[in-house]
Amino acid sequence: MAIPWFRVFPPEPQRQHPFGFDDNAGPRNIPAQTTSPYAYFSLIFNMTLIREIVRQTNTPDGHFKPLLDFVNRMFKKYYVPQREVSVDETLVGTRGRTAMLQYIPTKSHKFGVKFWVLAESCSGYVVDMCCYLGKVFQPSPVGENQGTRVVLDLLHRSNLLEKGYHVVCDSFFCCVDLAKRLLEQGTYLTGTLRSNRKMPVLIKDAPVGPGETVYMRQGNVLTAAYKNQRNGKKAVRLLSTLATADRRHGMPDIVKSYNKNMGGVDEADMLMSFYSNNRKSVRVWKKMVIHIISRVLLNSYVLYHNSTTERPVKSRLRFCQEVVEGLANDHIAARRTGIPRPREEVHRQPILLEKLPGRKERDCSVCSDRQHSVRRRCKTRCTRCKAGVHKLCVARHVCTIIEDTDKLRKTSYVFQVMF
CATH class of the missing domain: 3.90.350.10 (Transposase Inhibitor Protein From Tn5; Chain A, domain 1)
Known part of the structure; x- marks a missing residue:
């Protein structure tokens, strides 16, 4: 039975509280009063914390x-x-x-x-x-x-x-x-x-x-x-x-x-071996990532097989093919509509070099740095941005070409009309 509520009028007599309080409050287990501030900081942020951070992250x-x-x-x-x-x-x-x-x-x-x-x-x-x-x-x-x-x-x-x-x-x-x-x-x-x-x-x-x-x-x-x-x-x-x-x-x-x-x-494991995605890699973690993605692909097929209403049900090979096609849809749609890809994707396009006319030379945009007194000349340049680039530096070259906005808009309109 619940305890009823009673109205109370002041002054109310003193009541015995059932819970006592240990008044031993304040600092405890601290060093001597003459220690440096660094010692107080090290009480909490100490090597035990560093070891725990390393243990949980350096695995x-x-x-x-x-x-x-x-x-x-x-x-x-x-x-x-x-x-x-x-x-x-x-x-x-x-x-x-x-x-x-x-x-x-x-x-x-x-x-x-x-x-x-x-x-x-x-x-x-x-x-x-x-x-x-x-x-x-x-x-x-x-x-x-x-x-x-x-x-x-x-x-x-x-x-x-x-x-x-x-x-x-x-x-x-x-x-x-x-x-x-x-x-x-x-x-x-x-x-x-x-x-x-x-x-x-x-x-x-x-x-x-x-x-x-x-x-x-x-x-x-x-x-x-x-x-x-x-x-x-x-x-x-x-x-x-x-x-x-x-x-x-x-x-x-x-x-x-x-x-x-x-x-x-x-x-x-047997189903995964039929369409294996294993690739040689020096990095072990890359192989583990590929294995995890393969597990995701197999589990997604089980979900599809148990819930789809399609008849006949797609085979696992056809399912994998459609997953790949779905991942590539954005890229294919961008090419068909003429929408320009982001600059970072333009950078990945093959870079062609051309020889500078005559005996002219330019600073290499990759390995030359005049601010740090490093000057390296080259006789070739990028065909897009016209920046000097060594043949050995092509893989690290970032093309800084910036196309005209009006030109991109016109090109996009032409592609939309054609397709």
Whole structure:
């Protein structure tokens, strides 16, 4: 019941206030009173702050991290994944000099930069991805499996916890501790287990023959050991908090669930390999940017495929072609209407040189600077602005030609009439 309001007339008697105040206010933990002003400034702006700024800005992914963070936000803004999602790693092949370089002998590239990827199992739509910077910049938490931390971070960033999602991952990520922690946050898990992970002894040393399965359960956590009937040399150990100890059509349900839903990231990598945008580059960050843009192109096709009403649905090749045509529309429209391009685009046009008449010479507009007593003469000039330019300085020359405004207006009118 709410406390009623009472009207009060002065003078009101003193009241006992329930909260006391610690009157120990003012400066604390400061140096002696005779210290210099610089010491007071260094209390706040000290080397700890400088180290933190360097740590957050001087990272190997500093060139492409803003782009990666932006596309991750867009991935989650325009698509809500189905219940089954998979977590896996992908390797962007490169041998460039970078602290992010990883060696994975089981991958086709073997050397490259590793990304942790959370993708929808049925379509391969990438919900979130993050770059692994290496042990120096991202050390594993003490007493915690690295795969556990990766899965929890990806799900937390994607806002998929407490919603009943079913996560499928391989033996690098899966463990009993991760399964229990996800259950506490309303999320299911299915995956394979490595032999060195914690599990019941009966599952670890399961005496199973070809086609046989052994189950053990602890609350909602189900573990199993299964050996394939055809080529089962070793028993496969699995864990699930969603599947049951059932067998249909000759294969356990837990194995079927894993095989069906594990390939989301691999499917996305396969689709990207069909129309690869990989280019050789000395700069590692440029290759990462190209990879991120390729992910954007693939995700945009999944959005188109699931929402379009066109019949028949365009193929992925035709979709990529139309995206390129759409990016070039502004440039093509400018050429057809006769609208002059900006000066910076005019600068990129091929620059032609002509020889000065006779034995005349001019200062090179690129490498000559009389204000700093640097005078370098040349015998060639730009055909547009007539400025002196060496043959070796053409690539750095900025043409300063300024066309007449009336002439541009007349040219634009003529092109509009013609087209």
